[in-house]
Amino acid sequence: MNKIVEMRKLAPSINLLRIGVPEITKKAQAGQFVVLRINEEGERIPMSITDIDPEAEILTIIFQEVGKSTAHLATFKEGDVLADVVGPLGIPTHIENFGTALCIGGGIGIAPVHFIAKALKQKGNKVISIIGARSKNLLILEDQMKRLSDELLISTDDGSYGHHGFVTDLLTNLLSEQSTGVNFIMAIGPVIMMRAVCKITQLYQIRTMVSLNPIMVDGTGMCGACRVTVGGKTQFACVDGPDFDGHKVDFDELLKRQAMYVKQERIAMERFNQKMGLHTTEGVIK
Amino acid sequence: MTDAEKLKIPRQKMPAQMPKERIKNFKEVPFGYTPEMAMTEAKRCLQCKKALCVGGCPVEVNIPGFVLMIAQGNFIDAAKELKKTNSLPAICGRVCPQEDQCEKVCVLTKKYQPVAIGNLERFAADYERKQGEVEIPQIAPPTGKKVAIVGSGPAGLTVAGDLIKLGHQITIFEALHKAGGVLVYGIPEFRLPKTIVQAEVDYLIKLGVEVKTSQVIGKLFSIDELFEQGYQAVFIGTGAGLPNFMNIPGENLNGIYSANEYLTRSNLMKAYDFPEYDTPIFSGKNVVVLGGGNTAMDSVRTALRLGAENAYIVYRRSKTEMPARIEETHHAEEEGVEFHFLTTPIKYIGNENGWVTGMECLRMELGEPDASGRRRPVPVQGSNFIMEVDTVVVAVGNSSNPLVPQTTPGLEVNKWGNIIADPETGQTSRKGVWAGGDIVTGGATVILAAGAGKKAARDIDNYLKFL
Numbered sequence: 001m002n003k004i005v006e007m008r009k010l011a012p013s014i015n016l017l018r019i020g021v022p023e024i025t026k027k028a029q030a031g032q033f034v035v036l037r038i039n040e041e042g043e044r045i046p047m048s049i050t051d052i053d054p055e056a057e058i059l060t061i062i063f064q065e066v067g068k069s070t071a072h073l074a075t076f077k078e079g080d081v082l083a084d085v086v087g088p089l090g091i092p093t094h095i096e097n098f099g100t101a102l103c104i105g106g107g108i109g110i111a112p113v114h115f116i117a118k119a120l121k122q123k124g125n126k127v128i129s130i131i132g133a134r135s136k137n138l139l140i141l142e143d144q145m146k147r148l149s150d151e152l153l154i155s156t157d158d159g160s161y162g163h164h165g166f167v168t169d170l171l172t173n174l175l176s177e178q179s180t181g182v183n184f185i186m187a188i189g190p191v192i193m194m195r196a197v198c199k200i201t202q203l204y205q206i207r208t209m210v211s212l213n214p215i216m217v218d219g220t221g222m223c224g225a226c227r228v229t230v231g232g233k234t235q236f237a238c239v240d241g242p243d244f245d246g247h248k249v250d251f252d253e254l255l256k257r258q259a260m261y262v263k264q265e266r267i268a269m270e271r272f273n274q275k276m277g278l279h280t281t282e283g284v285i286k
Numbered sequence: 287m288t289d290a291e292k293l294k295i296p297r298q299k300m301p302a303q304m305p306k307e308r309i310k311n312f313k314e315v316p317f318g319y320t321p322e323m324a325m326t327e328a329k330r331c332l333q334c335k336k337a338l339c340v341g342g343c344p345v346e347v348n349i350p351g352f353v354l355m356i357a358q359g360n361f362i363d364a365a366k367e368l369k370k371t372n373s374l375p376a377i378c379g380r381v382c383p384q385e386d387q388c389e390k391v392c393v394l395t396k397k398y399q400p401v402a403i404g405n406l407e408r409f410a411a412d413y414e415r416k417q418g419e420v421e422i423p424q425i426a427p428p429t430g431k432k433v434a435i436v437g438s439g440p441a442g443l444t445v446a447g448d449l450i451k452l453g454h455q456i457t458i459f460e461a462l463h464k465a466g467g468v469l470v471y472g473i474p475e476f477r478l479p480k481t482i483v484q485a486e487v488d489y490l491i492k493l494g495v496e497v498k499t500s501q502v503i504g505k506l507f508s509i510d511e512l513f514e515q516g517y518q519a520v521f522i523g524t525g526a527g528l529p530n531f532m533n534i535p536g537e538n539l540n541g542i543y544s545a546n547e548y549l550t551r552s553n554l555m556k557a558y559d560f561p562e563y564d565t566p567i568f569s570g571k572n573v574v575v576l577g578g579g580n581t582a583m584d585s586v587r588t589a590l591r592l593g594a595e596n597a598y599i600v601y602r603r604s605k606t607e608m609p610a611r612i613e614e615t616h617h618a619e620e621e622g623v624e625f626h627f628l629t630t631p632i633k634y635i636g637n638e639n640g641w642v643t644g645m646e647c648l649r650m651e652l653g654e655p656d657a658s659g660r661r662r663p664v665p666v667q668g669s670n671f672i673m674e675v676d677t678v679v680v681a682v683g684n685s686s687n688p689l690v691p692q693t694t695p696g697l698e699v700n701k702w703g704n705i706i707a708d709p710e711t712g713q714t715s716r717k718g719v720w721a722g723g724d725i726v727t728g729g730a731t732v733i734l735a736a737g738a739g740k741k742a743a744r745d746i747d748n749y750l751k752f753l
Contacts, residue, residue: 217547222529222687257538
């Protein structure tokens, strides 16, 4: 159990991780997440599920190296065993035949969107997808998203591939066409992207769900670290979400809460880099 | 020794780390009795024929019996006597509110000081553990019956210990990565060393209990699926697992924690040893903890050890209504915690980065008694003032975690979401399903949870016999 069957770089600092977790793969649904811990000293890291293969009993996660724990995880190899994988956690995404569904994924957010797009397609939806990344080499899952989608639109911030600009440009263009018929939108990506998407879709009054990834500890409702304000009420993303009505989420609060440990994250990263013999970019740790 | 001679012996104090020293470490505060001290203390017991202390104990430990054994120097026998009714004596000796239970009704209490029953319990259990091999009791021949226990806190551990000895096959499902429940994530090392909890869990494993960590029942498997997997009885001891907040403005500012989060980071995740351990914790200079229970005391004393310059308790009632154990309050006072009684926060003030910088409070006064019999605190209009704080820990209780009830059709809960269970047997509205501990009672004590586990174990055994 918890054995890594594949660890592969998909793009600079983006990794595909496949783990043998028989029980979780039999239960997991689109929109859910797992919490994993790499070793005894490790923190509990919440990770969205990218895909499952219940026959092979393999769970797929795509993660970005954003701090010490994820950088450390990226050094793990096929055959290594993770200390724990807990799940599936959170409420699955509500899937029904909406007619036409639009899936928007930004950066690493394409990974969870992929699983949801697959479920929407299986339910008979016409799926239109918009995916975007900073640059062509950071764009993940393009082929898979193309297979799942009736229509796929791509943007890159630097214009190295697809539309030169943001996913929101493509969204505005799409919705301003008269006949798209989109009546459900799922948007996952950086908080700033989700906030921008929701501002636009609010104008068109199209139901928009977002999947939030605030700081968590246990992931089972016990600690309240992941509280987010939705419609003026405090919700726990781990048990009440992670999906919420994007038009009601207080994204500004979420951005601030996500930055709670930046100082400690830097200390941990510097220390890890030194340990790994990498050069530090920020000089001596104070 | 005559009773008159016994009455002359003063209650023996446990030696402890000095306050100035101990706030710099997470090691346990009291060192425990030496064998000599324990024997001296045990000799103070008058061996009442009608021992009130036994009735004061939720699980009716034979207190005069084990105390006499200590007085006679038979420490191992004393530990065994304790374990007949209490499977977790090393833990209960440390965390039980003895002053509200056994010691409260000790015949000495009126004129003298009560026998230090808790300290003696702790001594006997520690003595046995330190001797090395704890004796494996006789285990009944296998019955072939399988029992699933959900949650590895005091209730679950007790059920497991009792049922494995009766020959049943036991599996504990624990959501977190370490077994022990609140004993591991909630109670700090300086009050309950984790090696003691681990010793209890290891003992159960040695008896044959299977412990599955990182398995969230209600998510990975439902209760019904446990039955499909061949378990014939299920005990739910999932604890009080949803932290209460006060729903006042600014509560989601950075620096404001639930006690569950603050303590889980420090205890379970060992954030006090960051960056050796990956989990961070924000350790502010001015830390305020809201609440007057043991969890509040644990949090405020943790804050001191994490480097707080000022550590405050803000409690809306007065000192006499505080539910914390006397020893915890006393230790907190010794360590320099500042208490603000009859005070309640009404809003938080934050900076542009979303960090808490202050807390606006109101003074309270005590009015008429409320439903709990305690005098209701009433706000004094216009008494607003602001406290400068950079960390807040909200320790105002827990609600029940809904994961199991939500996924178990037919399992009845009350209006607070607590599972309804027979107080004598632990039986729920679902056949083959028992429950006990905080998930039934709401936030209570380790010994009450263990007591509920004992009753449920007895009833589960009866049920299995007739299956």
